[in-house]
Amino acid sequence: MKLKDKLERFRVTLNTPISFLLIFAAALLATAVMFKITPTGIGEIIELFKKTNFLTPLLNFLPVLLSMLFLFFLTGNTVLSAGIISLVVVLLSFTNRYKIIFRNDPFFPYDFALAPELSGVIKSFGAGFIMVLIIAVILAIFAVVFCLYMIRTYKLPLKKRLFAGLFTFLLMLCLNMTVYSSESLYQSLPALGSVYNLKDVFNGRGFLYCFIHTYNTSKIEKPVGYDKNAIVAYIDENNALEPAPEMVRPHIIVIMSEAFSELGDTPLIDFKGYTDPLENFKEIKKDSVYGRVVVPNLGGGTSDTEFDFLTGANSRFLRNAPYAYRLVLKELEAMPSLLGRLGYKTEAIHPGHAWFYNRQNVYPFMGFESFYDISYFDQKRTKGMYITEEACFDKIIEQYESREPDKPYFSFTVSIENHGPYEDKLTIDTNFNTELELSTSSIRAMTNYFEGLKDADIELKRIVDYFEEDDEPVVLVFFGDHLPAFQLEVYDALMGGVDENGENTIMGRTIRYAVPFLIWQNQPARESTALEENMKNLYNEDDILISSFYLGPLVMEALELDSVSPFLQYVSRLRQEYPVIMENEYFDSEGNPHSVEENEELIFYKHWLYYKIFDE
Numbered sequence: 138m139k140l141k142d143k144l145e146r147f148r149v150t151l152n153t154p155i156s157f158l159l160i161f162a163a164a165l166l167a168t169a170v171m172f173k174i175t176p177t178g179i180g181e182i183i184e185l186f187k188k189t190n191f192l193t194p195l196l197n198f199l200p201v202l203l204s205m206l207f208l209f210f211l212t213g214n215t216v217l218s219a220g221i222i223s224l225v226v227v228l229l230s231f232t233n234r235y236k237i238i239f240r241n242d243p244f245f246p247y248d249f250a251l252a253p254e255l256s257g258v259i260k261s262f263g264a265g266f267i268m269v270l271i272i273a274v275i276l277a278i279f280a281v282v283f284c285l286y287m288i289r290t291y292k293l294p295l296k297k298r299l300f301a302g303l304f305t306f307l308l309m310l311c312l313n314m315t316v317y318s319s320e321s322l323y324q325s326l327p328a329l330g331s332v333y334n335l336k337d338v339f340n341g342r343g344f345l346y347c348f349i350h351t352y353n354t355s356k357i358e359k360p361v362g363y364d365k366n367a368i369v370a371y372i373d374e375n376n377a378l379e380p381a382p383e384m385v386r387p388h389i390i391v392i393m394s395e396a397f398s399e400l401g402d403t404p405l406i407d408f409k410g411y412t413d414p415l416e417n418f419k420e421i422k423k424d425s426v427y428g429r430v431v432v433p434n435l436g437g438g439t440s441d442t443e444f445d446f447l448t449g450a451n452s453r454f455l456r457n458a459p460y461a462y463r464l465v466l467k468e469l470e471a472m473p474s475l476l477g478r479l480g481y482k483t484e485a486i487h488p489g490h491a492w493f494y495n496r497q498n499v500y501p502f503m504g505f506e507s508f509y510d511i512s513y514f515d516q517k518r519t520k521g522m523y524i525t526e527e528a529c530f531d532k533i534i535e536q537y538e539s540r541e542p543d544k545p546y547f548s549f550t551v552s553i554e555n556h557g558p559y560e561d562k563l564t565i566d567t568n569f570n571t572e573l574e575l576s577t578s579s580i581r582a583m584t585n586y587f588e589g590l591k592d593a594d595i596e597l598k599r600i601v602d603y604f605e606e607d608d609e610p611v612v613l614v615f616f617g618d619h620l621p622a623f624q625l626e627v628y629d630a631l632m633g634g635v636d637e638n639g640e641n642t643i644m645g646r647t648i649r650y651a652v653p654f655l656i657w658q659n660q661p662a663r664e665s666t667a668l669e670e671n672m673k674n675l676y677n678e679d680d681i682l683i684s685s686f687y688l689g690p691l692v693m694e695a696l697e698l699d700s701v702s703p704f705l706q707y708v709s710r711l712r713q714e715y716p717v718i719m720e721n722e723y724f725d726s727e728g729n730p731h732s733v734e735e736n737e738e739l740i741f742y743k744h745w746l747y748y749k750i751f752d753e
Contacts, residue, residue: 559582610665715738
């Protein structure tokens with residue numbers, strides 16, 4: 138007997154009730170697999186389910202079920218509808234899982250528009266992983282095709298199917314416009330950690346629900362009252378005047394150090410018997426302009442801090458985008474392009490993949506002439522999966538020494554060694570003392586983090602010593618991109634809860650976003666620039682606290698280079714009056730909170746951002 142004849146004996150035909158039951162079961166299974174794939178403990182997720190009376194799994198289950206039913210009414214085939222939707226859900230869930238693991242941010246609808254990035258992510262997994270993935274997809278498709286042959290479906294009459302399909306489509310459309318677009322519902326659901334960390338939000342509220350909600354709410358629309366002509370008129374009235382040709386233009390070296398913070402500088406932690414990971418930083422800041430910047434994110438979002446620094450644009454006003462670099466699709470005025478107009482050679486360095494945050498496309502749009510990514514580094518010089526700080530700083534020095542003679546040089550570096558996740562990153566002994574009651578996993582994470590912080594601190598001293606011996610004027614700007622991605626128990630223990638600091642106080646709103654910065658200059662720069670005097674005129678206090686989008690314009694202003702841009706000058710004006718700006722409120726120079734929407738200058742600034750990105 139032929140194989141076809143043997144299989145024919147086992148073929149079955151499903152009636153409508155059984156088809157509905159199987160579709161319901163397939164949707165339930167696909168949803169369960171989606172949550173299982175989430176890169177966190179299933180027990181933690183179930184606890185969150187209970188807190189929402191199982192509303193969270195329902196919100197993730199309904200799109201799967203309704204999609205399967207719609208496809209069922211459209212095709213009249215149970216296996217096809219359940220198989221295709223299940224395969225799509227699982228593939229998207231795996232993509233989300235590995236994007237979180239490797240990029241510390243979830244998979245967004247925007248990601249579909251960036252095929253080169255997705256290709257880069259897949260290639261980074263290695264040939265073995267790619268082969269397993271291909272085999273798994275082929276087997277899944279084969280299983281669906283086999284089931285299509287073995288399982289037939291009794292088809293409802295065409296009119297009934299069309300009516301039911303239309304009803305299902307309208308129901309999906311109605312739910313999408315109400316439930317899945319509701320910001321109040323979205324915010325009411327708990328996150329698996331910080332509500333300010335999108336990874337924790339997606340993990341806690343469910344990938345599929347968050348994915349759909351993000352799609353519905355991530356469209357950046359023209360602001361109410363937007364007037365392009367008013368912005369153009371302001372620019373025309375404040376035409377930039379370039380600095381005099383004889384003005385000294387120092388080399389500017391900017392280093393944004395991965396997760397650099399002062400978390401260890403607290404009485405709750407001591408390093409007696411160990412190396413203080415901020416030993417050199419504490420000494421260098423005595424001879425520098427020191428302060429703290431309030432960055433856009435906690436535990437991630439490196440590129441948003443980059444965007445802030447380089448452009449003077451507040452990425453908090455662009456929250457509908459997964460990250461601000463996604464909006465840079467054409468030339469955008471930024472620090473490198475402005476310095477390029479003043480004769481600077483501009484270079485970017487990042488020992489990670491060029492496709493991270495689409496830097497390979499964004500950097501040229503911002504005016505960087507060269508970009509040195511991981512392909513320019515020795516792949517063996519790693520620590521905890523990432524290129525070491527030592528190798529990174531070697532590259533900074535190497536590029537500086539190979540700069541064009543008699544031409545000012547601007548270098549912007551984003552280091553990577555101290556990137557998380559931290560818990561299992563290194564196998565070293567605990568390197569600090571504390572009486573805080575923290576979990577074993579948090580102690581391990583902090584141990585590995587402090588090791589990376591120490592490495593950054595060592596390299597900071599090395600490069601300061603190097604430039605101190607240089608005969609040419611050099612200004613070094615050093616700052617962190619965000620606090621490390623620790624469990625919330627660490628922040629609760631070290632900083633206290635938000636309630637303790639006052640949710641609407643400047644301390645309460647910024648404590649988990651503030652990272653240090655310093656502006657240091659060598660002796661030739663002290664003798665030839667007015668940076669030190671200008672900073673004293675701008676700030677009398679020792680401790681500066683400003684939003685991260687102010688830092689780049691502050692450097693330009695202190696070096697008297699900001700006159701090349703009316704926008705930078707406007708930003709500098711805002712900094713004096715409104716030093717910290719969050720999404721919906723700002724804090725004045727006295728630390729008092731106010732609504733952004735009640736401030737005409739900030740509304741004009743928001744409109745200018747829209748103009749720069751979408752309408753210029």
